[in-house]
Amino acid sequence: MTRWLFTVALLLCAFWFSLTSFSAVPIAPQSALHALWPGQPASIGEALVFNLRLPRALVAVLLGAALALAGGLLQALTHNPLASPSVLGINSGAALAIALVSAFAPVQLEGYPLTVIAAGGGGLSWVCVTLAARSHDRQRLILAGIALSAFCMAMTHIVLLLAEDHAYGILTWLAGGIAQVRWQEVWQLLPVMVVIIPLVLTQTRALNLLTMGDSAAHSLGVNIVVLRVGLSIALLLLVGACVSVAGPLGFIGLLVPHLARAWIGHDLRIMLPMAMLLGATLLLVADIAARGLGWPGELPAGVVLALVGAPCFVWLARRQR
Numbered sequence: 001m002t003r004w005l006f007t008v009a010l011l012l013c014a015f016w017f018s019l020t021s022f023s024a025v026p027i028a029p030q031s032a033l034h035a036l037w038p039g040q041p042a043s044i045g046e047a048l049v050f051n052l053r054l055p056r057a058l059v060a061v062l063l064g065a066a067l068a069l070a071g072g073l074l075q076a077l078t079h080n081p082l083a084s085p086s087v088l089g090i091n092s093g094a095a096l097a098i099a100l101v102s103a104f105a106p107v108q109l110e111g112y113p114l115t116v117i118a119a120g121g122g123g124l125s126w127v128c129v130t131l132a133a134r135s136h137d138r139q140r141l142i143l144a145g146i147a148l149s150a151f152c153m154a155m156t157h158i159v160l161l162l163a164e165d166h167a168y169g170i171l172t173w174l175a176g177g178i179a180q181v182r183w184q185e186v187w188q189l190l191p192v193m194v195v196i197i198p199l200v201l202t203q204t205r206a207l208n209l210l211t212m213g214d215s216a217a218h219s220l221g222v223n224i225v226v227l228r229v230g231l232s233i234a235l236l237l238l239v240g241a242c243v244s245v246a247g248p249l250g251f252i253g254l255l256v257p258h259l260a261r262a263w264i265g266h267d268l269r270i271m272l273p274m275a276m277l278l279g280a281t282l283l284l285v286a287d288i289a290a291r292g293l294g295w296p297g298e299l300p301a302g303v304v305l306a307l308v309g310a311p312c313f314v315w316l317a318r319r320q321r
Contacts, residue, residue, distance in 0.1 A: 019057060020032050076207045089146075092125065095153075117244070177246060
């Protein structure tokens with residue numbers, strides 16, 4: 001219980017600091033507090049918090065929780081501790097799909113269609129990685145994912161060259177970040193999370209059995225095919241919603257499940273909720289760091305995550321050998 005309270009307190013502190021830190025207009029604590037209550041903002045500070053900082057912090061919480069859950073889910077489904085949406089090419093496939101639509105679609109698509117498009121691109125990448133690996137061998141799966149990620153990113157760069165009018169916007173979005181999000185993105189993410197996250201968490205008992213091996217899980221009454229297909233669809237929708245809002249944020253799905261297991265244990269019934277709390281906290285901290293490092297401008301949060309995540313991925317890969 002103490003660990004849960006500490007993690008929640010850490011999340012709340014990061015959330016509060018994200019509302020008031022690194023602002024061109026000084027934001028008093030009382031202004032931030034008043035902005036959280038219903039009513040018309042009475043000052044510039046309150047308006048800034050309510051219209052910009054609050055939706056940005058909420059999106060960071062939703063994205064971090066969803067990506068951490070997706071990473072833990074993917075690691076459980078593949079029996080591979082190095083699996084994550086970014087490593088296995090799901091993020092890059094989703095990003096390529098959205099880049100293609102943004103550059104060449106005859107009409108501008110917004111909101112939920114982008115989630116479906118991103119989920120479709122990520123799903124196609126996931127199928128390609130699975131077929132290329134042809135087994136659950138850890139090294140083959142990771143190598144296939146890295147290779148497909150490189151291919152998708154190369155194709156995305158070709159799209160940038162062919163669609164010069166949209167290149168800057170796509171390139172900024174590809175860096176990964178939440179600087180431009182508003183309340184629209186909160187309402188875009190929230191229904192997806194509210195529906196999918198509880199459905200995934202209801203399957204944690206079956207996932208625990210699946211970690212014992214497919215044969216053991218089947219003998220204990222788990223329908224392996226239905227479980228894998230259903231959770232894969234949920235995973236792709238989660239990742240698609242995140243990519244459509246903030247671009248291909250990497251490494252949260254890889255690192256956070258490991259942190260949660262070290263902090264709370266391997267039981268997925270408690271590990272996945274803890275991973276969601278830690279993922280939300282990590283993305284909030286990364287967004288604050290991105291503002292601080294680039295002040296008075298700011299860096300994309302995806303850059304900060306990559307600076308931390310790349311060395312950690314190398315360390316994890318070496319430890320799993």
